[in-house]
Amino acid sequence: MTAITVNVEEKLFQNRYRVDAGRPHIKIKDADICTNECGSKSCTFVCPASCYKTEGNGTVTLITDGCLECGSCRIICSEHMNVDWEYPRGGHGILFKFG
Amino acid sequence: MKKPSQFDAIVVGAGPSGNACAYTLAKAGLKVLQIERGEYPGSKNVQGAILYANALEQIIPDFRDDAPLERHIIEQRMWLLDETSFVGTHIRSEDYNKPPYNRYTILRAQFDKWFSAKVREAGALLICETTVNHLIMDGDQVVGVQCDRIQGDVYADVVILADGVNSTLARKAGFHGEIKSENVALAVKEILFMPEETIRQRFNIGEESGVVIEMVGRITDGMMGTGFLYTNKESLTIGVGCMLGDFKNNPNRTSPYALLEQMKRHPAIAPLIEGGEMKEYCAHLIPEGGFHAIPQIYGNGWMIVGDSGGFVNAVHREGSNLAMTTGRLAAETVINAKAASKGYRADSLKAYKTALDDSFVMKDLYKYRDMPKVLHKNPQFFTSYPDMVAQAARTMITVDGVDKKTKEREIFASFRKTRKLTGLVGDAYKLWKAIR
Numbered sequence: 001m002t003a004i005t006v007n008v009e010e011k012l013f014q015n016r017y018r019v020d021a022g023r024p025h026i027k028i029k030d031a032d033i034c035t036n037e038c039g040s041k042s043c044t045f046v047c048p049a050s051c052y053k054t055e056g057n058g059t060v061t062l063i064t065d066g067c068l069e070c071g072s073c074r075i076i077c078s079e080h081m082n083v084d085w086e087y088p089r090g091g092h093g094i095l096f097k098f099g
Numbered sequence: 100m101k102k103p104s105q106f107d108a109i110v111v112g113a114g115p116s117g118n119a120c121a122y123t124l125a126k127a128g129l130k131v132l133q134i135e136r137g138e139y140p141g142s143k144n145v146q147g148a149i150l151y152a153n154a155l156e157q158i159i160p161d162f163r164d165d166a167p168l169e170r171h172i173i174e175q176r177m178w179l180l181d182e183t184s185f186v187g188t189h190i191r192s193e194d195y196n197k198p199p200y201n202r203y204t205i206l207r208a209q210f211d212k213w214f215s216a217k218v219r220e221a222g223a224l225l226i227c228e229t230t231v232n233h234l235i236m237d238g239d240q241v242v243g244v245q246c247d248r249i250q251g252d253v254y255a256d257v258v259i260l261a262d263g264v265n266s267t268l269a270r271k272a273g274f275h276g277e278i279k280s281e282n283v284a285l286a287v288k289e290i291l292f293m294p295e296e297t298i299r300q301r302f303n304i305g306e307e308s309g310v311v312i313e314m315v316g317r318i319t320d321g322m323m324g325t326g327f328l329y330t331n332k333e334s335l336t337i338g339v340g341c342m343l344g345d346f347k348n349n350p351n352r353t354s355p356y357a358l359l360e361q362m363k364r365h366p367a368i369a370p371l372i373e374g375g376e377m378k379e380y381c382a383h384l385i386p387e388g389g390f391h392a393i394p395q396i397y398g399n400g401w402m403i404v405g406d407s408g409g410f411v412n413a414v415h416r417e418g419s420n421l422a423m424t425t426g427r428l429a430a431e432t433v434i435n436a437k438a439a440s441k442g443y444r445a446d447s448l449k450a451y452k453t454a455l456d457d458s459f460v461m462k463d464l465y466k467y468r469d470m471p472k473v474l475h476k477n478p479q480f481f482t483s484y485p486d487m488v489a490q491a492a493r494t495m496i497t498v499d500g501v502d503k504k505t506k507e508r509e510i511f512a513s514f515r516k517t518r519k520l521t522g523l524v525g526d527a528y529k530l531w532k533a534i535r
Contacts, residue, residue: 006360011289011380018138042347048287048355048382068382069143071265075280075384076347087136087267089247091228095142098290098334098379099207 008050012066020092024064026051026073027084034060038080043073069094102242106132106255108433109244110223111231111268113140115419116405117261118214119158119426125221127434132253133223134246136230141211144263145383146419147288147327147336149311150205154420158427159217163199167209169331170309171200174302178367179485180316185367186485186492196308204309204329204336206290234258234272234401240444241272241400257436257443259402259429264384266407274401275394280344281475282388284324284413287355288338291375295333301371302330313416316485318362320353322346323474323481326362327416328371335372337363340385342475355382387413390461390468397448402429410460414467414534421460428454466534473533477526483517484526 028034034041035058043052049066052073074085087093110121113135121133137143149172155162174191195201219225226246235243235252243254260268264283269275295306302310314326324341339355339362346355363372386392386409393410396403404410405422412421432451433443441447455461474480491510495503514523 004357004361004364006354006356008354008356011356011377014377014379040347042352045352045354046285046343046346048285050354050356068380069265070285070382070384071278072285072343072346072382072384074265075278075283075343078277078280085265085267086232087230087265090136090230091138093143095138096145096208096379096381098209099141099144099146099148099211099381 009066012049015066016095016097017065018092018095019065020089023089024062025086025088025093026062026064026067028060028062029082029084031059033080033082038082042076043083046076047073067093102252102254104242104254104256106130106253107437108132108257108259109134109253109255110259110261111244112261112263112405112407113137113215113218113225114144114211114261114263114405114422115214116407116410116422116426117259118211118218119154119423120259120261120404120430121223122158122214122218122221123427123430124433125218125223127430128222129434129437131223132255133218133225134229134231134244135215135225135227137227139212139227140215140225141208144207144211145288145381146207147329147338147416148205148207148210148419149329149416150203150210151417151420152199152201152203154423158423165213167205167213169204169206170304170307171195172202172204172311173304173308174310176310176312178312178314178316179488180314180318180365180367181486181489182317183366184489184493185314185316186489204311204331206331231262231268234268236272239399241398244268257400257402257433257448259404259426259433260407261404261426262407264386264406266403269394269403269407274398274403278384278386279388279392280347281342282386282392282409282471283343284340284385284387285343285346285355285382286338286340286385287359287380287382288336289359289377289381290331290334290336290379291372292334292378293375297374298330298333298335304330315481316489317482318358318365319481320349320351320358320361321478321482322349323478328368334378335375337368337372342387343384356380385413385418386411387471389413389471390464391471393464396455397451398445400443402432402448402451404429410464412463412467414470415463417463424458424460425455428458469533473529477529479518479522479526480530487514487517
């Protein structure tokens with residue numbers, strides 16, 4: 001399959017969110033583990049909302065605003081268990097209009 | 100130390116399993132609290148989505164009178180796709196076009212809201228915008244839940260977990276471990292709006308009838324998974340799902356959204372969705388581990404229903420019907436336990452598992468218990484086979500002066516080249532063994 005570039009932000013723009021400002025429901029436990037011990041960094045391409053990004057220096061950043069709450073990142077980080085995953089506070093996060 | 104129970108039962112979650120459970124309990128006169136973390140029931144829920152009538156009929160026989168249903172399905176297409184073509188079957192019957200209809204497309208945000216209204220009519224108390232953080236234990240007995248509200252501790256005789264595929268509560272309480280990436284599929288989908296008239300013309304359907312298309316082949320980039328396209332009233336739902344472990348290990352590092360975008364551009368699909376206006380993009384995990392992945396589903400003061408128990412029949416794309424049935428059977432177990440004053444220890448709630456074993460839920464999951472393993476070990480079912488079939492059909496149908504006997508030989512030679520004779524026979528045997 002030939003790789004294509006997709007602007008996922010454009011897709012997420014259609015969704016309705018109530019962001020819990022300053023209280024992300026998912027956290028990277030130890031940033032050093034992502035940088036130094038994780039070779040695959042699979043969260044950076046498996047996350048369907050592209051919340052995880054690799055920076056030039058090899059670190060991984062996480063912005064949860066567009067999170068679709070699927071839980072994939074928590075499950076695939078099985079070697080390092082470096083994802084601290086909770087549901088958002090009641091009423092916050094993604095609000096599906098159609099589901 | 101034990102606080103007095105404020106409710107007979109607490110149901111966590113207002114999806115199909117939680118609603119089926121809370122409805123059945125409330126209808127029987129039990130004092131039920133249902134807790135939903137979304138702004139309204141359905142706002143956190145994602146599904147394909149197909150509703151199978153039978154499971155709901157057993158709970159609300161006259162649901163067709165006012166449930167928000169999109170289209171009843173009169174035609175199912177199964178497509179095998181290679182890079183440029185598709186070969187498929189269409190099953191369409193006028194029998195499917197006569198009431199009572201067997202299955203419908205739905206929009207979950209609307210359907211769950213409707214189902215939840217029925218639950219409240221039956222007498223259950225629903226609290227939305229509330230996330231349950233922990234189960235409250237008294238020794239080895241679940242006695243309530245701790246919510247993210249001030250004074251958010253609530254007590255009940257029994258707690259039913261209908262909190263969906265991620266089921267953090269059962270995991271935190273140590274009832275089962277983390278989900279394995281080979282036991283869940285990650286699916287992404289979009290809803291594309293277009294005029295109703297366009298949908299009717301493109302799919303050759305009437306005002307209320309609909310079509311589902313299930314797809315296997317190159318669209319999943321060698322991963323174990325399927326694509327789907329469903330007709331709603333004024334929109335199409337298009338999506339693709341593959342095993343999460345396959346996404347993680349895919350050497351192409353293909354993103355789910357890239358996979359979906361690629362699928363939308365397939366020449367067999369693009370004309371069907373052309374002009375559709377994308378209004379929502381969703382992602383969801385689907386528990387597809389089947390029989391062997393079902394965790395412990397009952398204990399002292401607790402039961403697990405629906406997706407949180409892994410109740411999905413991946414082979415037949417059934418989920419919401421298993422969810423509703425498990426919810427109903429869990430509720431009936433509680434009702435019986437209360438009537439018999441048997442208490443809510445594991446030995447009493449075990450009746451839930453027995454009822455499930457006797458139902459289609461466990462019978463079907465048991466029948467296909469080896470299917471996930473067989474498919475996973477044999478990726479050719481998602482790559483070489485769709486290619487081979489599509490190519491064979493193309494070769495036979497192309498008229499180019501080559502005689503049919505020669506074409507047959509070419510096709511067979513290419514089959515043998517791709518899969519060898521022992522491989523072909525072996526695959527057929529493995530499949531037969533896994534589904535018999």
